[in-house]
Amino acid sequence: MLVGVPREIKNNEFRVGLTPAAVREYVARGHEVLVETGAGLGIDADDAAYVAAGANIASSAAEVFSRAGMIVKVKEPQPSEWTQFRPGQILFTYLHLAPDPAQARGLMESGVTAVAYETVTDAHGGLPLLAPMSEVAGRLSIQAAATALQKPNGGRGILLGGVPGVAPAKVVVIGGGVVGMHAARMAAGLGAEVTVLDRSVPRLRELDELFAGRVRTRYSTIDALESEVLAADAVIGAVLIPGAAAPKLVSRAMLGKMKRGAVMVDVAIDQGGCFETSHATTHADPTYVVDGVIHYCVANMPGAVALTSSHALNHATLPFGLALAGEGLAALARDPHLRNGLNVHRGRITHRAVAEALGESFADPDAGGIAA
Ligand SMILES: NC(=O)C1=CN([C@@H]2O[C@H](COP(=O)(O)OP(=O)(O)OC[C@H]3O[C@@H](n4cnc5c(N)ncnc54)[C@H](O)[C@@H]3O)[C@@H](O)[C@H]2O)C=CC1
Ligand SMILES: CC(=O)C(=O)O
Numbered sequence: 001m002l003v004g005v006p007r008e009i010k011n012n013e014f015r016v017g018l019t020p021a022a023v024r025e026y027v028a029r030g031h032e033v034l035v036e037t038g039a040g041l042g043i044d045a046d047d048a049a050y051v052a053a054g055a056n057i058a059s060s061a062a063e064v065f066s067r068a069g070m071i072v073k074v075k076e077p078q079p080s081e082w083t084q085f086r087p088g089q090i091l092f093t094y095l096h097l098a099p100d101p102a103q104a105r106g107l108m109e110s111g112v113t114a115v116a117y118e119t120v121t122d123a124h125g126g127l128p129l130l131a132p133m134s135e136v137a138g139r140l141s142i143q144a145a146a147t148a149l150q151k152p153n154g155g156r157g158i159l160l161g162g163v164p165g166v167a168p169a170k171v172v173v174i175g176g177g178v179v180g181m182h183a184a185r186m187a188a189g190l191g192a193e194v195t196v197l198d199r200s201v202p203r204l205r206e207l208d209e210l211f212a213g214r215v216r217t218r219y220s221t222i223d224a225l226e227s228e229v230l231a232a233d234a235v236i237g238a239v240l241i242p243g244a245a246a247p248k249l250v251s252r253a254m255l256g257k258m259k260r261g262a263v264m265v266d267v268a269i270d271q272g273g274c275f276e277t278s279h280a281t282t283h284a285d286p287t288y289v290v291d292g293v294i295h296y297c298v299a300n301m302p303g304a305v306a307l308t309s310s311h312a313l314n315h316a317t318l319p320f321g322l323a324l325a326g327e328g329l330a331a332l333a334r335d336p337h338l339r340n341g342l343n344v345h346r347g348r349i350t351h352r353a354v355a356e357a358l359g360e361s362f363a364d365p366d367a368g369g370i371a372a
């Protein structure tokens with residue numbers, strides 16, 4: 001198959017869909033790879049590095065979109081990209097459609113077959129193509145919180161770890177999955193007092209074991225959430241119901257009672273955010289203030305550490321991308337986990353939670369017909 005890699009165009013997005021190492025794997029299996037000029041510059045991979053890996057270089061995104069049978073990207077397509085897809089073409093990237101009806105409509109109208117990284121599953125109930133970026137964003141969330149808490153940035157002026165004789169900051173992590181676990185680990189490593197809330201008791205048990213008492217865990221009732229959030233210096237929003245819009249767990253009323261200069265990092269913003277007052281921001285202007293509380297709501301946090309992120313993402317996407325390039329739609333028919341990633345096919349929404357969030361009718365991909 002001819003696999004196309006356009007340059008990412010979202011604000012401050014420096015990642016790339018395929019690294020040169022990944023290109024080499026595709027080429028070794030007989031695929032042709034077409035990379036837009038400059039697509040890898042954010043990770044120190046120039047056109048020559050891609051040519052050395054066996055790729056051809058396209059002078060424009062339009063050339064990539066018009067020639068490729070499959071497009072491999074990182075971020076959800078932007079409006080200027082929706083219009084370039086065509087029926088039968090495969091798109092393999094993050095989509096986050098639940099909070100984004102305009103993009104959903106654009107993809108449906110294009111006729112593209114869109115496989116979303118964030119809903120591909122594995123045999124252990126995990127999300128293998130979301131996990132690496134959740135690891136990055138979880139770790140980064142604590143760097144963002146630590147920076148925003150500094151007085152010149154509008155924060156409370158508290159050091160996460162404190163110093164001998166002065167108490168550390170209180171960090172509250174809502175959702176103890178991949179993002180939450182990595183956030184807790186970084187915050188605890190810096191010496192903060194960390195509490196993780198989750199609705200899954202088995203998950204709280206795992207975290208309790210893992211952190212051996214260094215991190216507190218609490219079952220996430222409204223009571224527990226309120227008391228923790230009101231005492232917090234930093235709150236990390238890290239919940240997920242796969243495919244669905246994030247539940248709003250911190251209300252405007254709760255926010256009004258928080259400490260002035262506290263920081264809220266809503267990592268779940270790509271699914272619409274889990275704080276009532278969240279709206280998506282960009283790396284160019286990452287924070288805003290509501291009721292004296294700093295909000296950081298960047299929807300592509302890993303783009304800031306593109307070098308680390310692109311390699312981690314490619315390690316996870318490579319086997320699935322190779323299956324799609326090698327078998328086309330048959331890969332979706334064969335592998336139920338990859339099929340869970342299918343969000344849009346032939347103008348219909350093919351993921352149940354995404355369809356429900358958008359109020360669209362659901363076309364069940366398990367009911368057959370994919371490989372036709
Ligand atoms: N902003 C960004 O740049 C990035 C955002 N993300 C997003 O971060 C979010 C979290 O991702 P992961 O940690 O990988 O998901 P995950 O599935 O590993 O963890 C989610 C956790 O939330 C818990 N949860 C669900 N509903 C809850 C509720 N009402 N109260 C408390 N806990 C609840 C679940 O039990 C689970 O443990 C996702 O929306 C993901 O897309 C991930 C990477 C980058
Ligand atoms: C998961 C996601 O949205 C990102 O890495 O940007």
Ligand SMILES: [Mg+2]
Pocket residue numbers: 094096270299300301
């Ligand atoms: Mg995102």
